[in-house]
Amino acid sequence: MTLTDTATGIPPRQTLPAEERFATELAFLAAHDDGPRPPGWLLTPRAVITFVCGSGGETLKLPEAHPGLPDELVITPKFVGERALVERCVVTLAGERGLLLVGEPGTAKSMLSELLSAAVSGTSALTVQGTAGTTEDALRYGWNYALLLAQGPTPQALVDSPVLAAMRAGRVARVEEITRCLPEVQDALVSILSDRRMSVPELSGTEDAQVAAAPGFTVIATANLRDRGVSEMSAALKRRFNFETVHPIADVEAETALVKRQATAAVERAGAAFGVDDAVLDVLVTVFRDLRAGRSAEGWDVERPGTVMSTAEAVQVAASLGVAAAYLPGGDSLDLVPGHLLGVVRKDDPADHARLLGYWDGPVRRRAEEGSATWRRLWDLRENLR
Numbered sequence: 001m002t003l004t005d006t007a008t009g010i011p012p013r014q015t016l017p018a019e020e021r022f023a024t025e026l027a028f029l030a031a032h033d034d035g036p037r038p039p040g041w042l043l044t045p046r047a048v049i050t051f052v053c054g055s056g057g058e059t060l061k062l063p064e065a066h067p068g069l070p071d072e073l074v075i076t077p078k079f080v081g082e083r084a085l086v087e088r089c090v091v092t093l094a095g096e097r098g099l100l101l102v103g104e105p106g107t108a109k110s111m112l113s114e115l116l117s118a119a120v121s122g123t124s125a126l127t128v129q130g131t132a133g134t135t136e137d138a139l140r141y142g143w144n145y146a147l148l149l150a151q152g153p154t155p156q157a158l159v160d161s162p163v164l165a166a167m168r169a170g171r172v173a174r175v176e177e178i179t180r181c182l183p184e185v186q187d188a189l190v191s192i193l194s195d196r197r198m199s200v201p202e203l204s205g206t207e208d209a210q211v212a213a214a215p216g217f218t219v220i221a222t223a224n225l226r227d228r229g230v231s232e233m234s235a236a237l238k239r240r241f242n243f244e245t246v247h248p249i250a251d252v253e254a255e256t257a258l259v260k261r262q263a264t265a266a267v268e269r270a271g272a273a274f275g276v277d278d279a280v281l282d283v284l285v286t287v288f289r290d291l292r293a294g295r296s297a298e299g300w301d302v303e304r305p306g307t308v309m310s311t312a313e314a315v316q317v318a319a320s321l322g323v324a325a326a327y328l329p330g331g332d333s334l335d336l337v338p339g340h341l342l343g344v345v346r347k348d349d350p351a352d353h354a355r356l357l358g359y360w361d362g363p364v365r366r367r368a369e370e371g372s373a374t375w376r377r378l379w380d381l382r383e384n385l386r
Contacts, residue, residue, distance in 0.1 A: 014269055017125060018078075018118035025051060026119065028073050031066045038094045040170035040216020041120050045090045048119040052079050052086050052112070079112050080249050080258050086112075092242040093120055093172065098193050098219045100178070103246035106310020109222040112246065113174050116220060121171035126162040130177040130185075132231075139163050139175070139188040140198060153202035163189075163219070164198055170214030178221040179231050186237055193219060193240040226308065248292060248311065255311055256285045263318035272326030279374050280333045281318060287341065287359070288314045296363040303358050306349035313344050334377055338384040357385055 019026065029047040037044050043051065050060075054077030061072040079086065092099045093116065101109040117124040128138045141164050147157035166173035178186060192198055196213040203209040221241065223233075249255040260281055264274040288311070290296045294304040317340045321333045345352040360382050367375035 017123075018114045019123055022051070022076075022078070022118070024069070025073065025075055026122070027066075028060070028062070028069050029075070029119075031062055031069060032060055038096075038216065040214065041094075042122045043119050045094050048090050048116065049083070049086055050075050051119045052115050053077055053083050078115055079108060080254050081108070081112075081246060085244060085246065088242075089116060089244055092244075093218055093220070096216070096218045098189075098221065098241040100241035100243050101220065101222045101246055102225060102243060104248065104310060105224050105226060105308045106312035107246045107248055108311070109224075109246050110176060113176070113220045113222055117172040117174055121166075121169075121216070123171060124174065126166045126171055127174040127176060128162050130175060130179070130181040132180060132182065134181045134185055136185050136188045137161065139185065139192070141200065155203065155206070155208045158200065158203070158208075163192065164211060166219075167192070167196075167198060167211055167213040167217050170216030173217070173219050175219060175221040177223065177227065179223045179227045179233060181231060183231050183234060186231065186233060189219065190234070190236050190240065193237075252285065252289060252297070255289070255314075256281055258311065259285055259314050259318050262315045263322055266315070266319035267322035267326060270323055270326070272323065274322045275325040276318060276321045276333045280321065280337065283334065283374055283378060284318060284321075284337060285314055287337075290363060291345075291356075291359060298363070298366075300363050300366065302363065303355045305345045305352035305355045307345050307347045307352060309344070317341070317344065332377075334374065335381060335384075337378065338381050342385055353385075357382075360385060 015021075026042065029043050029051055033044045033047040033050075035044045035046065041048075055075035057074065059072050059074050062069065065071060089099055089101075089112070099116075101113060103109055114124040117126070128134065139161055141161050142159040143153070144157045144159055147154070151157055160168065163173040163175075165171075175181075175189070192213075196217065198211045200209055200211065219241075249258065260274075260278075263276070263281075267274045286297065288309045290302050291305055292309040294302050296302055317337075320340055321336055324331075324336055325333050341356060342353065345356050360379065364375060364379050364382075368379035
């Protein structure tokens, strides 16, 4: 049986794209800031930054009433990171230059790409997911083979890739994990970003044989630093992107708030309320930060595991704790932390198990000896790591 929304008859979805999730904010900002917009942009560059970073708690007011919109609104922060980074990204896009977001896995590169695309173009759906199996067609075009056989190569038989669709409409195309694509696939972007045109040789002799990019077209790509050697980008392609590095969240309170917010949303999608104590979340985020940095907050050395202890992984663990608390009640959420941490660190290198035990014998034991009841309980759970 398929569950549907009783009001609309539409089956519910686990997640919504940014342009739907924040539709009211986007419409509000479009009405609030009537300053100059680059060609094809939904919002002004200043409003795009406000959409991504939030209004800092300030209540924005519309100069005049707009049907269907609130008269005033506080814009929520969606990306936890440097505002200067977001500003540089917006300037790059306003100049119609390619933007490449690089960083460790789990640093919200894809989320930032989605938010920027939604705010600039009104859609984040023009996306290519890079893999070793991604073909050049995914960046250029394909064919409806039924029409191709019946009519031959015609404009009606042509199937636009997300990149070609973005070129026609003057929107932002997204290429996720670009360094996972083979070099010959990546190189399809070189001429697109240089000439701002795409040739369709099969339609030679017609006006559709070449598609010119409409004003506003550009590309946002993402790449993990851990994948740098998978398919190294050519020098020619690198020159066509501005590189911006997305770093892990520096502030522990900001990271904890983000983990709680996103884990709460995940548990609510699972049909339950988030019931994990703040003390458990504090411990969880602290462990992830210590192992990620290779040094505890107190300055004690920690042997870093080979796997990436990202904020995204912390959110997944916190969400699992929340689901367990909701549907398997009766225990302490803290008791489940060692098992979930072991599941995270064992993903890449079996030796990471010993590194996690070393962390327990170091910072966890020291904090327990200093009198923290929570860390004492966590130290007592060391046997759960066996």
